Amino acid sequence: MKKAFHTDINVSIYDGDTPREDRLWIRDNARLLITNPDMLHVSVLPCHSQFQRILSNLRYIVIDEAHSYKGVFGCHTALILRRLKRICSNIYGCHPTFTFCTATSANPREHVMELAKLDNVGLIQNDGSPCGSKYFLLWNPPLHMKKEGGSQGSSVTRRSSPIVEVSYLFSEMVQHGLRCIAFCKTRKLCELVLSYTREILEVTGKELVDSICVYRAGYIAEDRRKIEADLFEGKLCGVAATNALELGIDVGHIDATLHLGFPGSVASLWQQAGRSGRRAKQSLAIYVAFEGPLDQYFMKSPDKLFGKPIEHCQVDSHNPKVLGQHIACAAYEHPICLQYDENHFGSTLDSIVTTLKDKGFLVNNPSGPFSSTMWNYIGPEKNPSQTVSIRAIEHDKYKVIDKLNNRLLEEIEESKAFFQVYEGAIYMHQGVNYLVEEFDLSSRTAFCRKVDVKYYTKTRDYTDINVLGGDFAYLPACKTNHLKTTAQANSCKVSTKWFGFHRICKSSSKILDTVELRLPPYSYDSEAVWIRIPRSAKLAVEERKLEFRGGSHAASHTLLNILPLHMMCGASDLGTECVNPHETRGMPERILLYDKHPGGIGLATQVIADSRLFRLCE
Incomplete structure (x- = not known):
């Protein structure tokens, strides 16, 4: 960057990988700070007095890949930007100009206005790349x-493994000197594609075996x-990469x-x-389909893929749960003033402050100039942003x-560790x-x-979904004349239990052995939506002699597969209730979906909000 602009200004990266011994120099000397929402949230804003030199002189905030700030992450980022604007204006007297760089968005202007709570944004749509x-x-x-079923069994039609197909394509690309990224939806798929591709190259191009690798989350920063x-x-x-290489790098x-x-x-x-x-060179993209209904739908109807409009980026900065978390953080950074901070956090600020007061997070400051409207943070956490x-x-x-060299290979989230x-x-x-x-x-x-x-x-393993209530999830505007069932949504507890594992042959996919496994259950709170059958x-x-629970x-799985056509979500974002032989209680007759993210991110309740899915209830 210094070379590009022919300048000697100090440009520094300030993120979670920045050594602690470098951070003081950066705070004292950097003119251009490259950081992320995470560091604003846990470091810059809670310790803003340490960044006084930067925040007092802050003129521009540039946000790259703005379209990536959507969903629950976008909601958090929007409130972090509000906290940043509040600290800049209320304490340091500066009002920085925002610049957003975005692509692949149907509503860029509306999206960034909501993201940073801006009244107006100029849109430049020139693509000069x-x-x-x-x-x-x-x-x-x-x-x-x-x-x-053996020699007397029936014949079925199956497609070749898409994982193997991608591996052959990957090997062809590198053998022909083409630089390639193979995008996979999960970390395990990345590893399998790399393994299979290397096996192919061992035969067809041994000198290229070490020229490919995996790039995904979980690896240590150095790697x-x-x-x-x-x-x-x-x-x-x-x-072979997850969406970690989709943008930015x-x-x-x-x-x-x-x-x-x-x-x-x-x-x-x-x-x-x-x-x-x-x-400006020619390039190639190859979409390899799984056998599932959504991929096959696009294979049979390509116009539905190429003619499908880009989805709108949506940010819900009014989510009361997330808003409460960030108002507590904001109060820790600087006392909340109802008179002025409603401009940053919206008209529900008063009610959320009251809720936080009742929970013991905020207290009124009787000695301040606006004593009736000033609130200080007194919560149990020393720094609420850390939680x-x-x-x-x-x-x-x-x-x-x-074990051979005591080298750290990876850090895996607890929920994934029990599976991997x-x-x-x-x-x-x-x-x-x-x-x-050893585990x-x-x-x-x-x-x-x-x-x-x-x-x-x-x-x-098996997963049990225990619903903790039952609020109706219909929108008031929904009009159905002949309701045959009800749709409901509420919080739930998701509990997964493990009782064994299979050893499966790579070449034939046959089970070689079954081993018992005893692990503690993994549970988390989430949100669920369900339709009573x-x-x-x-x-x-049953009158037609068909299997009811299997049907x-x-x-449920059909619904999971079509949801990405109507919502911005992936297959791993939502789960469904599955029949299992280890049930310990009677199961109601329902189709249930739940957020697979601890705490829930609002996707389950969006299912019912989509009017096209109300037809399931009629």
Whole structure:
């Protein structure tokens, strides 16, 4: 940046990876600070007096990739920006100008106005970035006949594994000298694609085996930075990546992108495909379909994909739960004044302050100049921002250690650790298999060693959804003349229990062995929405000698698969209630969906808010 602008101003990165010994120098000397909402939230705003030099002279706030601030993360970011504007104006007397850079958004002006609570925004729609022509290919894995149930079994038609198909495509790309990113929806899929691609290259291009790797969340900062640098400098030909590479990071010229399954929104698909062809050269994007109904829908009707409008970015800065968290944080940073701070936090400020007072978080300041309207933070936490997670990310993490050299391989969220690094699990890191030999719950550490095995492991588990109430979720405007059932929404407790795991052959997918597994249950609070299935429907199904519970379960998964067509969500954001043999209580006859993010992020209740889905209740 210094070279680009021919200037000697001090430009510094201030994020979670910045060494503590460098932070004091940055606060005292930096002219241009590159940071993120997380650091504003937990460091800059709570300790704003340490940043007095910067905040007193702050003239511009530039927010890149503004379209990524949506959903629950966007809600938190919007309130962090309000806190920043409040501190700047109320304490340091400055009113910085906002500049937003965005792409892949249907409503950029409205979105950023809500994001930063701005009255007006000028929109510049010139795309000056160099971009060549792009070929976009839809790739449906071929169909094969397969026998089930032995020699006397029936023949079924199945598609080839899309994971294997992507791996062959990935290997072809790097063998032809094309720099490539293979986008996968989960960390495990990234590891599998890398493993399979390396197996292919061992036969077809052995010198290229080490020219590809995985880039995803969970890796330690040092490893991530090295991968970014190697990709940018051309030392790597390609990576299998999650959406961590969808935006933001400059990885140099990319020739092709592969997309393993629909990523959850058209905006994300175009954003990923836009990583290639950024230097006025031709580029290629290949979308490889899974066998699920949503991917097959797009394969059979490409016009529905290419003609589908980009989704609107939505930010709900009035969510009372999130608003209460940030008002407590704001009061810690500087006393809340009802007279002036309503401009920042909206008309519900008074009621939320009252709620926080009743909970023992705020107290009235009787000695201030506006004694009746000034509120100080007195809550139990020394710094309330430390307890507010803005990305729905879990704080409790497990370390994965290579026993051979005591090297830290990864840090995994608690909920994922119980699925991935239990004792006896095969854990994958950069395409290499590790056997977990010890899983220490007290120290939150998994110890593993490299192994060469031809199987993978999969947990046997079940999840119970215990609904804690039942408020009607219909909107007042919903008019149905002949309701046959009810739709409801409320908080719930999600509890997962593990009772074993399978060892499964890689080549045949046959179960080789079944092992018992005892882990403590993992529980979290969330939100659920459900539709009661009327008794008349159950009787009609049973009269036809059909399986009622299996049918209702299939209907739940059908609903999960079509939701990304109507909402900005991914397949991993929502879950459904599944039949299991370990139920300990009677299960009501219902179709239930729940937020898979601890605390809930509002997606479940959005399902009922969509009028097109009300037809399920008629």
